[in-house]
Amino acid sequence: MLRVIAAWCLGAAALAVGAPPRDAAEARPRRRTAVVEVFETTRDAVVNISSRQVIQVRTSGFGSFIDDFFYVPRPRTRRFNQESVGSGFVLHADGYIVTNDHVVARTAERKVMFADHSEYEAQVVARDPRRDLAILKIDADRKLTAITLGRSDDLMVGETVIAVGTPLGYEHTVTAGVVSAVNREIELGNETRFTGLIQTDASINPGSSGGPLLNVLGELVGITTAIRADAQNIGFAIPVDQLREILPEMLDVERRYRFVIGLKVAHDDSARVTDVRPGSPAAEAGIEAGDRIVQVDDARVDSGIDYHIAMIGRRAGQKIRVVVDRDGDTRTLTAHLGVPPRPDGARLLRERFGIDAAPMSAGSAEALHLHKPIGLTITRVDPGSPSHLAGLRRGYAILSVGGHQVSTLDDVGDLLEQINPGDRIDVEVLHLRGGMLWRHGERLVAR
Numbered sequence: 001m002l003r004v005i006a007a008w009c010l011g012a013a014a015l016a017v018g019a020p021p022r023d024a025a026e027a028r029p030r031r032r033t034a035v036v037e038v039f040e041t042t043r044d045a046v047v048n049i050s051s052r053q054v055i056q057v058r059t060s061g062f063g064s065f066i067d068d069f070f071y072v073p074r075p076r077t078r079r080f081n082q083e084s085v086g087s088g089f090v091l092h093a094d095g096y097i098v099t100n101d102h103v104v105a106r107t108a109e110r111k112v113m114f115a116d117h118s119e120y121e122a123q124v125v126a127r128d129p130r131r132d133l134a135i136l137k138i139d140a141d142r143k144l145t146a147i148t149l150g151r152s153d154d155l156m157v158g159e160t161v162i163a164v165g166t167p168l169g170y171e172h173t174v175t176a177g178v179v180s181a182v183n184r185e186i187e188l189g190n191e192t193r194f195t196g197l198i199q200t201d202a203s204i205n206p207g208s209s210g211g212p213l214l215n216v217l218g219e220l221v222g223i224t225t226a227i228r229a230d231a232q233n234i235g236f237a238i239p240v241d242q243l244r245e246i247l248p249e250m251l252d253v254e255r256r257y258r259f260v261i262g263l264k265v266a267h268d269d270s271a272r273v274t275d276v277r278p279g280s281p282a283a284e285a286g287i288e289a290g291d292r293i294v295q296v297d298d299a300r301v302d303s304g305i306d307y308h309i310a311m312i313g314r315r316a317g318q319k320i321r322v323v324v325d326r327d328g329d330t331r332t333l334t335a336h337l338g339v340p341p342r343p344d345g346a347r348l349l350r351e352r353f354g355i356d357a358a359p360m361s362a363g364s365a366e367a368l369h370l371h372k373p374i375g376l377t378i379t380r381v382d383p384g385s386p387s388h389l390a391g392l393r394r395g396y397a398i399l400s401v402g403g404h405q406v407s408t409l410d411d412v413g414d415l416l417e418q419i420n421p422g423d424r425i426d427v428e429v430l431h432l433r434g435g436m437l438w439r440h441g442e443r444l445v446a447r
Contacts, residue, residue, distance in 0.1 A: 034160065034216040035160075035162050035174065035176045035216075037218070038162050038214050038216065038217075038218045039162065039164065039174045041218050042089075042145075042147060042164060042212065042214060042218050043115050043164065043172055044114065044115055044116075044144075044145040045089050045090040045144070045145045045146055045147045045212075046087065046088075046089050046090075046115070046147075046164045046165070046172060046211060046212060047087065047088045047089065047090065047097060047112045047113060047114055048085060048086075048087060048112070048113040048114075048166040048171050048172075049085065049086040049087060049088050049097075049099055049103055049104070049110060049111070049112055049113075049122070049136075049166075049210065050085050050110070050111045050113065051085075051086070051103070051104060051107035051109060051110045051111070085166050085168075085169050085207045086099055086100065086103030086104075086166070086207060086209045086210045087099065087103075087164075087165035087166045087207065087208055087209060087210045087211030087224070088103070088112070088136065088210045088211065089147045089210075089211065089212045089220070090144045090145060090146045090147060091135070091146060091147065091247075091309070092144075092146055092309050092312055093143045093144045093145070093146050094140075094143075094144075094312055094313055095120075095137055095138040095139060095140045095144060096125070096135060096136070096137055096251075096309075096312065097112060097122065097135070097136040097137070097138065098133065098134070098135055098136075098210070098223065098243065099133075099134050099136060099209075099210030099223075100132050100133065100134065100209045100210040100223065100225050101127050101128060101129050101131075101132045101133055101134040102132055102209065102225075103134065103209050103210045104124055104127070104134050104136065105127065105129065105134075109121075110122040110123075110124070110136065112136065112138050113171070115171075115172050120138035120139065120140055121138065121139075122136040122137065122138050123136065123137050123138075124136060124405060125137045125250070125251075125256075126250040126251070126252075126403055126404055127400070127403045127404075128246055128250060128403050129403070129426075129441070131194075131238065131242055131246055132194060132225050132238060133223070133238065133242075133243060133246060133250070134210075135250050135251070147212055147214075147220045148218060148219050148220065149219065149220050149240055149243070149244065149303075149305060150214075150215055150217070150219025150220050150221050150240055151219075151221070151240065151241060151269070152182075152198065152221050152222060152239035152240045152241045152242075153239075153241055155179050155182055155198065155221060155239075156179065157178075157179050157180070157181060157182065158178050158179060159178060159179050159215065159216075160176060160177075160178055160215070160216050161176070161177060161178065161179055161198075161200055161202055161213050161214065161215060161221065161222075162174060162175070162176050162202065162213070162214045162215075162216075163175050163176075163177075163200070163202040163203070163204055163208065163211060163212070163213050163214075163224055163235075163237075164211055164212055164214070165204070165207065165208035165209075165210070165211025165212075165224060166207045166208065166211070167203075167204070167205035167206065167207045167208045168205055168206060168207050169207055170207075173208075175202045175203040175204070176202055177200050177201040177202030177203070177233070178200065178201060178202075179198060179199070179200055180199040180200055180201050180234070181198075181199040182196075182198055182199070182239075183195075183196055183197075184196075184197040184198070184199045184236060185197065186226060186236060194225070194226070194236070194238070196239055196242065197225070197226075197236040197237060197238060197239070198213065198221070198222045198236065198237040198238075198239055199234065199235070199236055200213065200222075200235050200236075200237060201233040201234070201235070202235065203233065203235070204224050204227050204235035205227070206227075208224050208235075209224060209225060209226075210223060210224065210225075211223070211224050212224075213237040220240050220243075221237075221239070221240050222237030222238055222239055222240055223237055223238045223240070223243065224236075224237045225237060225238050244267055244303070244304070244305050245267050247305050247308060248267065248304070248305070248308050250403070251308050251309075251312065252404075253308055253311045253312055253314070254311075254340070255414045255415070255417070257311075257312075257313065257314055257315060257316075258315070258316055258339070258340060258414075259314055259315055259316040259318070259337040259338065259339070259340065260280060260281060260316070260337065260338035260339065260340045261280065261281050261282050261311070261335060261337055261338070262276060262277035262279075262280020262281055262282045262283060262338075263275065263276050263277070263280070263282040263287055265293060265304045265307050265308075266304050267304045267305075268303070268304060269302065269303045269304075270292055270303070270304070271292055271293045271294070271301045271302065271303055271304050271306060271307050272290065272291070272292050272293075272304075273287060273288065273289050273290065273291045273292070273293065273324075274289060275289055276288060276289050280338070281335045281336055281337055281338045282335055284335070284336075285322065285333045285334055285335035285336075286331075286333050287322060287324060287333055287335070288326065290326070291324040291325065291326050291331075292324060292325040292326075293307050293322060293323070293324055294323050294324065294325050294330070295321075295322070295323035296310040296311065296320060296321070296322055296323075297310070297320055297321050314337055315337065316337050316338060316339040316340070317336070317337060317339065318336075318337050319334060319335070319336050319337075320334070320335050320337065321333075321334055322334070322335055342410065342413065343413035343414060343416070343417040344413055345408070345409035345410055345411070345412035345413030345414075345416065346409050346412075346413075348412065348413055348416040348417070348419070349409075349412055349416065350382075351447075352386075352416060352419055352421075352446040352447060353385060353386050353387045353427075353444050353446065353447070354381060354382030354384075354385020354386060354387050354388060354447070355378055355380070355381055355382075355385070355387045355392065355398075356378070356379045356380035356381075357376040357377060357378050357379060357398060357409070357412070358376060358377055358379055358409075359373070359376055359377075359407060359408055359409070360373035360374060360375055360376060360377045360397060361373060361377070364377040364395075364397070367395070367432075368397060368430065368431075368432055368437065369432070369437065374397065374399065374407070375397045375398050375399040375400075375405075375406060375407060375430070376397065376398040376406060376407070376408075376409070376412070377395065377396075377397055377398075378392060378393070378394055378395065378396045378397070378398065379394060380394060381393055381394055385447070386444045386445050386446065386447055387444060390427075390442040390443070390444055391442065392427075392429060392442065393431070395431065395432075396429045396430065396431040397429060397430040397431065398412075398427060398428070398429055399428040399429065399430055399439070400426075400427070400428040401415045401416070401425060401426075401427055401428075402415050402425050402426060402427075403426060419446050420446065421446050421447055422445065422446060423445070423446045424443050424444065424445050424446075425443070425444055425446065426441050426442070426443050426444075427441065427442050427443075427444055428440070428441045429441075429442060
């Protein structure tokens with residue numbers, strides 16, 4: 001009898017649990033936490049980045065990892081495709097996406113997929129391996145939802161943070177945790193060191209790299225970048241303030257879109273004009289050092305990075321309306337963007353670094369056992385020049401300058417236009433040694 005009663009009670013309890021409460025519709029809003037709100041407002045700005053590498057492995061047991069372009073026919077080698085995934089987020093509605101450099105550093109092809117499963121081919125715009133940051137560009141058929149940049153200098157240890165990404169290929173996974181610590185430093189095996197990182201216990205797994213770390217307001221406070229593989233719930237993110245600091249250089253809108261305005265703004269939240277070049281369009285429009293830019297055309301400007309984003313896509317000859325605050329007085333000024341003279345890339349390479357170079361020919365590509373031309377070929381190196389001292393030689397291929405991929409001397413000229421004697425610039429090169437291709441970076445000092 002007791003067994004029957006017990007079974008009946010359990011069945012009744014199950015029915016009670018399974019039955020929805022009468023006020024379920026009213027109770028649902030109470031279940032909406034800050035994490036729910038943040039995910040729903042940012043999910044369309046978070047992307048999955050899938051990429052393809054071609055890996056060449058020597059069957060003797062010594063592995064070698066190279067790009068799709070790099071193929072060296074050697075005995076006892078085999079090549080196979082390796083698919084990898086990472087995460088990223090939309091920085092600007094026109095298709096600019098931020099991720100980790102290590103997500104795209106050795107990729108041959110990249111696809112960006114959104115929450116609605118729309119996909120786009122992505123091109124690498126700029127890379128900064130030292131900060132592990134990269135910017136991609138897609139040509140979307142619509143205006144995209146962008147992440148709101150917050151700040152990381154006022155993070156509180158213990159405050160809630162939310163990570164969104166694609167861990168292990170599971171798209172748009174959201175995890176929540178707290179800021180475990182700030183100003184952490186990690187050192188990788190290849191002598192690479194990252195400093196000033198945010199430590200969090202929000203679960204981060206392979207594939208989460210490059211995704212956003214958000215506060216409860218839905219603002220970006222960090223970019224997830226690494227985990228401790230020998231621990232649990234110890235992850236790291238690059239502070240958004242580091243992204244703010246490096247974005248103007250990475251975007252470099254005047255160089256990229258070939259226009260001149262002739263002003264510089266502060267990297268902080270003020271959007272304060274720090275310098276105006278005499279005779280420039282900014283000077284002719286009446287913009288002065290000390291002015292605070294509050295609007296460019298219809299785009300509101302609250303920070304220096306807002307200004308750079310507002311200038312994306314501008315072209316020489318275009319007229320723009322700039323609203324500035326000058327000592328509390330709001331002024332609307334009009335600037336006509338100028339046409340910059342084309343810098344002589346060949347001359348700048350020769351003068352600054354002692355290199356003669358030319359776009360890679362099919363013959364030069366074949367000599368390096370490449371599938372197709374890529375970058376520039378060094379045709380001469382001056383003895384005793386910065387390039388010679390750094391180990392660069394005739395026949396080497398230049399792949400990138402200052403973190404930007406190059407394929408023409410015009411590309412190089414645009415990048416070296418503002419380089420002064422004593423400035424240091426990173427150059428990525430490729431060369432053949434012992435039948436194997438070697439890809440490495442060198443830091444050159446301009447003369």
